[in-house]
Amino acid sequence: MNTTLRLAQQPEADELLGRSPLAALVGMLLDQQVPMEWAFSGPYTIARRMGADDLDAGAIAAYDPEAFAEFLKEKPAVHRYPGSMAKRIQQLCQFLVEEYGGDAAGVWTGVGTGAELLARLKALPGFGEQKAKIFLALLGKQLGVRPKGWREAAGPYGEANCFRSVADITGPESLTKVRAYKQEAKAAARGK
Numbered sequence: 001m002n003t004t005l006r007l008a009q010q011p012e013a014d015e016l017l018g019r020s021p022l023a024a025l026v027g028m029l030l031d032q033q034v035p036m037e038w039a040f041s042g043p044y045t046i047a048r049r050m051g052a053d054d055l056d057a058g059a060i061a062a063y064d065p066e067a068f069a070e071f072l073k074e075k076p077a078v079h080r081y082p083g084s085m086a087k088r089i090q091q092l093c094q095f096l097v098e099e100y101g102g103d104a105a106g107v108w109t110g111v112g113t114g115a116e117l118l119a120r121l122k123a124l125p126g127f128g129e130q131k132a133k134i135f136l137a138l139l140g141k142q143l144g145v146r147p148k149g150w151r152e153a154a155g156p157y158g159e160a161n162c163f164r165s166v167a168d169i170t171g172p173e174s175l176t177k178v179r180a181y182k183q184e185a186k187a188a189a190r191g192k
Contacts (some may be wrong), residue, residue: 003143006171009028009037013044021104022096023047023053024143028135028166034080036166036175042078046071046089054118057102061093090123099123108145114153117145133157137167 005017007027016023023043030039047055049071060068068090072082079085093102100106107124111117114136121132137157139145151158157165163177 001180004144005040006175007036007040007169007174008044009172010041010044013041015048016044016054018143020054022057022093024138025092025096025104025107025124025135026055026087028086028131028138029088029092030079031131031166036169039079040166042072045076045078049074057093057096057104060090061097061102063090073138080185088126095123095125108139108147111147113148114140114150114158117150134165134167137165139179141167142170 003018005014005024007017009016011121016025017027017040020043026043026046027040030042032039043055046118047053050061051058067085069083070076072086073090096102096104096106103109107120108117111120113192117139118132118136121127121135122129127135133154134157136150140150140154140158151160154167156162157167162168163174163181165178169175169178
C-alpha cells in the first residue's frame with residue numbers, strides 16, 4: 001500500500017493514510033459525527049502525538065487507556081468524542097493484534113472474494129455494515145485491493161463513476177460532489 005489518498009485534505013496526513021493500512025482503518029473508524037477531513041487527519045495527529053511516523057497496532061493496544069485518551073483530547077481534539085473514540089481505536093488495535101498479529105493489511109491480504117473481505121471488515125470493532133462496505137469500496141477503488149466480486153460486496157459504494165462516499169474522493173472536486181450527494185440524500189430522507 002503506497003498510494004496518496006486525499007481524504008484528510010492535508011498532504012502529510014493523506015500520505016500516511018496511503019502508506020499505512022492501520023492509519024486508513026483508524027481514519028475510517030473516526031469517520032462519524034465529524035467532518036471527513038477531521039476524521040482522516042486523526043491518524044496523523046495521533047502518530048505525531050505518540051512521537052512516531054506511523055501507527056503501530058501493538059503499541060496502541062498496549063498503551064495505558066487514560067494516557068491514550070489524552071492524546072486524542074489534546075487541543076485540537078482528534079474527534080468530537082475523544083474519550084470514546086480512544087477506547088474504540090484501542091479495541092480495534094487489540095483485535096488486529098489478536099487476529100492478524102498486529103498487521104492491519106492482514107484484514108485484506110489473501111482474501112478470495114469480496115464477500116469474504118466484507119465479512120472480515122464487519123468483524124472489526126467499530127465497523128458496521130455500512131462502514132465496512134464503504135471501506136471495501138475505498139480498498140477497491142483507490143488502493144487496488146480487488147478480490148472477485150468486490151464491487152458487488154461493497155453494494156452501491158462499489159459502483160464506478162459515482163460520488164457517494166469517501167471511497168470516491170480523490171481531491172477537492174470529488175469531495176464537493178460527495179458532499180452534494182450526501183446533502184441530497186439527507187433532504188430526500190427528510191422529505192419522506
